[in-house]
Amino acid sequence: MSMKKIGIIMHGATGRICSTQHIHNALIPIISEGGLHINSETIIPRLLLVGRNKTQLKKIAKENNIREWTTNLDSALSDKDFSIFFEAAATHQRLETLNKAITAEKHIYTEKPIAPSVSEGLHLLKRVENFNLKHGAVEDKLYLPGFQKLTNIINDKTIGEIVCFRLEFGWWVFNGNEVPSQRPSWNYKKETGGGLFLDMHTHWRYVIENILGKISKVVSTSWIAQPERIDENGHKFSVDVEDTTHTLLELENGVSGSIFSSWATRVRRDDLVCLYVDGTKGSAICGLRDCWVQDNYETPIIKGFDIGHEPNKGKTFKDYASEWKSVDDHDPFKNPYRVGWEHFLSHVIANKPLRSSLKEGIKDIQLAESCIKSSKEKVWINIKKI
Numbered sequence: 001m002s003m004k005k006i007g008i009i010m011h012g013a014t015g016r017i018c019s020t021q022h023i024h025n026a027l028i029p030i031i032s033e034g035g036l037h038i039n040s041e042t043i044i045p046r047l048l049l050v051g052r053n054k055t056q057l058k059k060i061a062k063e064n065n066i067r068e069w070t071t072n073l074d075s076a077l078s079d080k081d082f083s084i085f086f087e088a089a090a091t092h093q094r095l096e097t098l099n100k101a102i103t104a105e106k107h108i109y110t111e112k113p114i115a116p117s118v119s120e121g122l123h124l125l126k127r128v129e130n131f132n133l134k135h136g137a138v139e140d141k142l143y144l145p146g147f148q149k150l151t152n153i154i155n156d157k158t159i160g161e162i163v164c165f166r167l168e169f170g171w172w173v174f175n176g177n178e179v180p181s182q183r184p185s186w187n188y189k190k191e192t193g194g195g196l197f198l199d200m201h202t203h204w205r206y207v208i209e210n211i212l213g214k215i216s217k218v219v220s221t222s223w224i225a226q227p228e229r230i231d232e233n234g235h236k237f238s239v240d241v242e243d244t245t246h247t248l249l250e251l252e253n254g255v256s257g258s259i260f261s262s263w264a265t266r267v268r269r270d271d272l273v274c275l276y277v278d279g280t281k282g283s284a285i286c287g288l289r290d291c292w293v294q295d296n297y298e299t300p301i302i303k304g305f306d307i308g309h310e311p312n313k314g315k316t317f318k319d320y321a322s323e324w325k326s327v328d329d330h331d332p333f334k335n336p337y338r339v340g341w342e343h344f345l346s347h348v349i350a351n352k353p354l355r356s357s358l359k360e361g362i363k364d365i366q367l368a369e370s371c372i373k374s375s376k377e378k379v380w381i382n383i384k385k386i
């Protein structure tokens with residue numbers, strides 16, 4: 001088997017998602033396990049880290065045993081040894097940076113949202129195609145073990161025909177007053193590409209469409225639960241994008257469902273994100289890792305409200321959660337970002353079909369954009385075909 005190095009520019013290398021998930025949990029394991037076997041070749045990623053802060057770059061390079069890093073994006077882009085450009089820096093600079101990388105004729109792999117709007121995304125796609133470059137968008141959530149198990153349960157018809165679904169996501173993100181905020185401040189400003197719709201509905205689009213069916217229309221409402229926050233430098237600022245949202249969705253197959261996404265809610269559910277799906281023969285719920293199912297034989301026959309509590313006799317109420325079965329793990333866990341990289345590298349090297357192209361990334365923005373519009377205008381929005 002012959003060995004081949006493939007040069008990858010990692011832009012935004014000091015950011016949370018790039019340094020932890022893409023570098024430490026995805027590409028470094030591929031490298032340290034001897035590379036990726038594609039057809040008769042072994043592909044070894046060669047990483048060039050790009051960021052703005054020298055000290056942080058050096059630190060991340062050292063921690064991951066990477067020799068090449070630079071603060072000069074233009075010099076990185078002019079290096080012909082690096083044919084792939086990966087973009088994971090802050091959202092507001094993405095379009096300009098990707099356009100530069102396309103001009104430098106690099107294959108493009110990018111974090112979400114791939115562009116600020118559908119029209120800008122389509123323009124980007126046109127440019128990539130004109131340059132005949134390969135392209136991909138990070139759509140990692142589908143490879144989470146919980147979602148994979150749910151997909152299998154739905155596909156093998158364990159729960160019959162789907163009748164409805166509900167996706168719930170979120171946790172409390174401190175505003176910085178009593179406890180420092182655990183998310184970067186740019187997430188709460190419009191000018192830096194913040195807002196919950198753009199951040200999370202860009203995920204929920206591909207999760208819902210790949211597991212349940214194509215979305216035909218949506219209606220949303222959203223609000224700012226915490227209007228004032230304190231940033232990384234201790235400065236107060238006003239939040240001008242939504243931090244809490246409700247969305248109703250209709251799918252082309254007739255199924256309806258909802259999404260509740262919030263950075264102003266406290267967790268009392270099975271996981272940080274849960275997708276509940278009800279079907280004619282049973283129901284299934286998944287979190288990040290696990291999935292639970294209840295078929296018709298195990299479904300309790302509920303005849304009405306039962307508070308199950310007689311004075312002085314202690315609590316005797318029913319534990320509904322205990323009547324669900326956990327779905328077994330079949331496949332060993334693989335980091336979802338690593339799965340994305342393996343697919344993208346196979347696409348670049350061997351032209352293998354890629355599910356998460358830039359076009360899919362544009363559809364992700366389309367859902368966010370439609371929800372923003374719906375929330376503003378208080379109307380249902382039809383999702384047009386892209």
Ligand SMILES: NC(=O)c1ccc[n+]([C@@H]2O[C@H](COP(=O)([O-])OP(=O)(O)OC[C@H]3O[C@@H](n4cnc5c(N)ncnc54)[C@H](O)[C@@H]3O)[C@@H](O)[C@H]2O)c1
Nearest residue numbers: 012014015016017018088089090091093111112113138184
């Ligand atoms: N796929 C996912 O699940 C997922 C999760 C989190 C974040 N993201 C996306 O990844 C991106 C980064 O998010 P993060 O949480 O790592 O944020 P972060 O704030 O930790 O990192 C952002 C990085 O961008 C850099 N940066 C900021 N402004 C810049 C500019 N003008 N030019 C160049 N670099 C700049 C910062 O120095 C930092 O290194 C966002 O677009 C976000 O939407 C995706």
